[in-house]
Amino acid sequence: MPEEDFVKGFYELKTDLLKRYFSPSQDEYFGSPIAKMIESLDVDSSETSTLYKILDGALTDALYTVLLGLDGEASIGDNNQQMYKLFNEAGNELTNSGEIESYAWEYFHNPK
Template sequence: MSPEEFVKNFYVEKQNILHSCFNSQSEYKSITSIKIEELNLDEIQTEKLKKIVSGLLTDTFYTILLGLDGYASIGTIQESFKIYDEENNLISDDGDLEGYAYEYFHRE
């Protein structure tokens, strides 16, 4: 897996979580989607909340990726991490994720 594929998978996961939060048609609803449904929001309010949740998820995933890359702290520690796959192939080394993370999470 390349650094870009790694970041893209985080982005796909963000989109999946966002979708599950606002999917009231699913047989298996998330706790978040149930809570949002209980708010009885109209369409405009739902879209506003969706943008807020999307922004929160973007900030969270982007910060995690930058934290792994050494460009942001995770908790109180800021250092870069090397990321390997199950076969011990290097996916990311110092600074490999930041550019892709910006591209995927801030191009919206």
Template sequence: MTTEQFVKNFYQEKQHILHSSFDNQSEHRTLVSTKIEELSLNKIQTEKLKEIVSDLLTDTFYTILLGLDGAGSIGDSQESFKIFDEDDNLISESGDLEGLAYEYFHENK
């Protein structure tokens, strides 16, 4: 896996969580989608909530990636990490994630 694939996978996970949170048609609904449906929001309110949840997920995933990259803190600690795949191949080391994370999460690559 490359550094870009690693970041892209985080972005795809964010998109999956967002979609499943507002999916009320699937037989495998999530707890979140059930709770959102129980709010009985109209279409405009649902879209506004979807925007808010999307922004929250973007901030969360972006912050985690920056924390792993050493460009941000995780909790009270800021340090960089080297990320390896299961075959011990280096995926990322300090500074590799920040730019790609910005492209995916803030420029909608």
């Protein structure tokens, strides 16, 4: 898996989570507890839009920071910034090239 596909997977995770949070399922197994909490707020569409933007921003911050942390460009918790080595299934290193940081910016802050 190349660096771009790795980062894209995190971006798709964010997109899927937001979709699940704002599309409650009646099925207990597949339904998201967060979706049920949002639904229970019984807010109007403007407030729902604001809540969506808040959660979108929070997930972006969290996932973007994790990706940069794995690439050694940000700290992960307690100001512990260090380099990590992450390898794909073919044994190719994904970190230490700066590609994760570049793709993370592209996907999370400048989506296509």
